[in-house]
Amino acid sequence: MRDLAEVLAGWIYALQITSGQQWVLRLTVLSSGVGAAVLCNLWFPVLISPALLVTALVMAFASVIRPDSVAPLFFVAAVGLWWLAGAAAASQPDGGGGTPGRWLGVTVLVAVFHLSTAFAAAAPSYARVTGRAAKLLSLAGVGYVAVSVAVGMAVLGLAALPRHVLGPGWVVAGALSVSVATVALVAALRPRRAH
Amino acid sequence: MHLSHTPALLRSLVAAAVLGVVAVMVQRVDVVVLMVPFVVHLAWGWRSRPHVDLVVESRPKAVVIPEGESVSMVTHATHAWRSALVTLQWPVRPGISLDPDSGTVLDAAVPEGVRVAVQPERWGRYDVGPGTVAVCDPSGSWRASTTTPRVTVTVRPTSSSLEGGSGVAHPIGIVGMHRSRRRGDGSDLAEVREFRPGDRLRRINWRVTSRLGALHVNSTLTERDTDVLIVADTLVDIVPARPEAPTSLDATVRAIAAISRHYGGFGDRVAIHDLGRRIGHVRPGTGPRHARMVLNVLSRANRDVPDWDRLRPVGTVTSGMLVFFCSPLLERESQDELVRLRRLGAEVIGVDTLPEGVGQFGDIRSFRRDTFLGEAWMIRRMERDEALARLRSIGIPVTPWRGTSSLASVLLSMEAARSAPRRVPGR
Numbered sequence: 001m002r003d004l005a006e007v008l009a010g011w012i013y014a015l016q017i018t019s020g021q022q023w024v025l026r027l028t029v030l031s032s033g034v035g036a037a038v039l040c041n042l043w044f045p046v047l048i049s050p051a052l053l054v055t056a057l058v059m060a061f062a063s064v065i066r067p068d069s070v071a072p073l074f075f076v077a078a079v080g081l082w083w084l085a086g087a088a089a090a091s092q093p094d095g096g097g098g099t100p101g102r103w104l105g106v107t108v109l110v111a112v113f114h115l116s117t118a119f120a121a122a123a124p125s126y127a128r129v130t131g132r133a134a135k136l137l138s139l140a141g142v143g144y145v146a147v148s149v150a151v152g153m154a155v156l157g158l159a160a161l162p163r164h165v166l167g168p169g170w171v172v173a174g175a176l177s178v179s180v181a182t183v184a185l186v187a188a189l190r191p192r193r194a195h
Numbered sequence: 196m197h198l199s200h201t202p203a204l205l206r207s208l209v210a211a212a213v214l215g216v217v218a219v220m221v222q223r224v225d226v227v228v229l230m231v232p233f234v235v236h237l238a239w240g241w242r243s244r245p246h247v248d249l250v251v252e253s254r255p256k257a258v259v260i261p262e263g264e265s266v267s268m269v270t271h272a273t274h275a276w277r278s279a280l281v282t283l284q285w286p287v288r289p290g291i292s293l294d295p296d297s298g299t300v301l302d303a304a305v306p307e308g309v310r311v312a313v314q315p316e317r318w319g320r321y322d323v324g325p326g327t328v329a330v331c332d333p334s335g336s337w338r339a340s341t342t343t344p345r346v347t348v349t350v351r352p353t354s355s356s357l358e359g360g361s362g363v364a365h366p367i368g369i370v371g372m373h374r375s376r377r378r379g380d381g382s383d384l385a386e387v388r389e390f391r392p393g394d395r396l397r398r399i400n401w402r403v404t405s406r407l408g409a410l411h412v413n414s415t416l417t418e419r420d421t422d423v424l425i426v427a428d429t430l431v432d433i434v435p436a437r438p439e440a441p442t443s444l445d446a447t448v449r450a451i452a453a454i455s456r457h458y459g460g461f462g463d464r465v466a467i468h469d470l471g472r473r474i475g476h477v478r479p480g481t482g483p484r485h486a487r488m489v490l491n492v493l494s495r496a497n498r499d500v501p502d503w504d505r506l507r508p509v510g511t512v513t514s515g516m517l518v519f520f521c522s523p524l525l526e527r528e529s530q531d532e533l534v535r536l537r538r539l540g541a542e543v544i545g546v547d548t549l550p551e552g553v554g555q556f557g558d559i560r561s562f563r564r565d566t567f568l569g570e571a572w573m574i575r576r577m578e579r580d581e582a583l584a585r586l587r588s589i590g591i592p593v594t595p596w597r598g599t600s601s602l603a604s605v606l607l608s609m610e611a612a613r614s615a616p617r618r619v620p621g622r
Binding site: 021068069070072073076079080083084100103106107110111119122123127128129130133135140147148151156159 | 201203205206207209213214217224225228229233234239278280295299300301305331333334335
């Protein structure tokens, strides 16, 4: 109990000494996380929606305080589970649970959450962010979200093609690309030591 | 430099792999759409993966600055990613102000480097660091971190010159800037008198000569230098209740800096004798090099020496030597040493370095009520004030150090006393 109190006190102190620029960054994390959770709750209702909503909100708050922890991963896991369970009807041609616009809306928020968490983890909460760094972060964030939206729309465009045009080929291509990318990245993730 | 991937890249990898497998298995386009941000981030991270070794350099390694100024700790990250982010973090420690206050800044990697300003609050020698530098690629996927070496910042005490005259009553040198009472070659007019054999012709005062009809010359006073000894009583460092207030050692160091600069400007030989061990001795010397050496010695003064080490008395003192005795004058041994120097023939001035509030009535609140330390300090101060009154009664001026104007009245009165009529003993 005492440990928990110390942890909470540490979190509160970390919030107290957070610099103004870091507040903006972390509010971006919080708003995008809460936005994604709320939109999932509205657009992809499932039986366990309340539990997923609570989990996602708690993880979003935890991501604000500790962006370099596993909390953002759990948030993504909660949203992914929600998506898998609730957006199933949306993938059916006659389904009314979701539309490509809704998918892109949630995807954009997840993208913003993901990158802003990565940026927030780059420095302690009490770090002063210079104007140059803020400009760099903003440009990188806008570019990343724009590319994600463009690729998402391309995927939707490809999916809108008649099934006989692509056939099962996209499944094979997707599986191959995911496998190759995973193997290559795992090899690249080995820690390296420089001088 | 340790290079590693970030949790964000790991998150992208896990999410993309899991969602990709699920998308392929259940053949759902919507899952592919959710997977897109993570795949894009993975691709970005893959493109940003480091190919060359990062090098981080931090400057300066050691620096000497005057009191009140700040120094910029600059860190350069070379061979970093294009548009990399640099997080520089210097540890916060008492006695040092940082800009920004947290000592931590997130900046873009630019050729001019990332800066954190360090400003020590008072004179002394400070070991700053080690700092931490983390370089991150613009996608937040890779991170390289290292520590910078410690930086030694030496802060010289402020050395404003004293206000007031020289206070030298009996110059003991041969040449210098103090006006002596002896007649000879100089610039200050002593009198106009009749010509005597041996007088220089250029000294003839033609206006008086033509008026009186006999040759008259200007007689001048010689100018000489003197020996100045500054005695530092560093046996005890009296620390006031407020931590930011100057201690007795602070006052001593600042007084020595001002006095040595003042008399160094006159060309006098200035020496320092430390009764304790916090500052150390400085041999007599003159000139700008000697002044710099004095400041360097003062800036290396050690606050951490235990109090009340054995008193090291002053050795030889020349008659007429000007002695400044910088001391809180709390201990009997210090007061005795002051009187002994006076009896050896030195012109002694006591500089009281006891912090202003110590032992005053208002200082009682600074201590716990049940310890009665406040009352004890008051009694000690009253005893000291009585001792100071005795010192003044035997002709030793004692003045509290309150900045560069502290000694002005004493020095002016000593100069005035030089030309005052004297009673010759035995007549």
